[in-house]
Amino acid sequence: QVQLQESGPGLVKPSQTLSLTCTVSGGSISSGLYYWNWIRQPAGKGLEWIGRIYTSGSTNYNPSLKSPVTISVDPSKNQFSLKLTSVSAADTAVYFCARGSSDFAFDYWGQGTLVTVSS
Amino acid sequence: EIVMTQSPATLSVSPGERATLSCRASQSVSSNLAWYQQKPGQAPRLLIYGASTRATGIPARFSGSGSGTEFTLTISSLQSEDFAVYYCHQYNNWWTFGQGTKVEIK
Numbered sequence: 608q609v610q611l612q613e614s615g616p617g618l619v620k621p622s623q624t625l626s627l628t629c630t631v632s633g634g635s636i637s638s639g640l641y642y643w644n645w646i647r648q649p650a651g652k653g654l655e656w657i658g659r660i661y662t663s664g665s666t667n668y669n670p671s672l673k674s675p676v677t678i679s680v681d682p683s684k685n686q687f688s689l690k691l692t693s694v695s696a697a698d699t700a701v702y703f704c705a706r707g708s709s710d711f712a713f714d715y716w717g718q719g720t721l722v723t724v725s726s
Numbered sequence: 727e728i729v730m731t732q733s734p735a736t737l738s739v740s741p742g743e744r745a746t747l748s749c750r751a752s753q754s755v756s757s758n759l760a761w762y763q764q765k766p767g768q769a770p771r772l773l774i775y776g777a778s779t780r781a782t783g784i785p786a787r788f789s790g791s792g793s794g795t796e797f798t799l800t801i802s803s804l805q806s807e808d809f810a811v812y813y814c815h816q817y818n819n820w821w822t823f824g825q826g827t828k829v830e831i832k
Contacts, residue, residue: 644821653823653824653825653826654770655823656820656821703769705769707821709817711781712758712760712772712817713760713770713772714772714775714781716770716771717769718768718769719768719769
């Protein structure tokens with residue numbers, strides 16, 4: 608059974624960098640069949656896809672995001688990470704990591720982690 | 727960007743009744759459409775992918791239909807555990823979600 612777990616600071620100051628890591632267990636992140644995603648959800652609102660990475664390192668990002676985004680992968684640790692720079696209060700949300708594929712959409716999700724942007 | 731529009735925003739249904747949720751895409755997404763269920767404080771759970779294929783472990787009372795721009799999720803007989811928010815998601819051209827339909831107890 609594949610499991611994903613997000614980790615990182617729950618509080619970030621405005622204009623600083625939000626950094627989160629997703630640890631994958633029960634399967635290899637290097638399988639090549641999947642891509643690895645970050646998705647967020649502000650309180651009481653819907654889901655917003657942030658971006659994805661393949662184990663090759665190829666990335667795609669949501670062009671509508673205001674804060675610059677970087678997603679990276681560390682196959683040796685079975686982890687992938689998210690960095691969102693110059694954050695504002697609008698980036699306050701629950702952040703989820705999820706496994707995706709062209710066939711199965713997002714089939715496994717982490718439990719989510721709340722990140723609050725506040726001074 | 728493909729915009730996904732779900733209706734209604736809220737659906738009030740009695741246990742045991744049928745619920746029908748709609749999702750419309752601003753342009754064709756073929757059959758690259760998924761449905762998720764989300765309960766408070768939890769991550770979304772994949773119910774349907776490929777517009778009509780149930781994910782592993784999903785009860786048969788959940789069914790999906792449609793292609794192109796019009797999609798439907800039907801819950802044939804609502805159980806207490808089905809009251810939640812449901813999202814559609816297109817993965818044909820980038821990835822976008824609908825705004826959600828809340829299924830509440832009538």
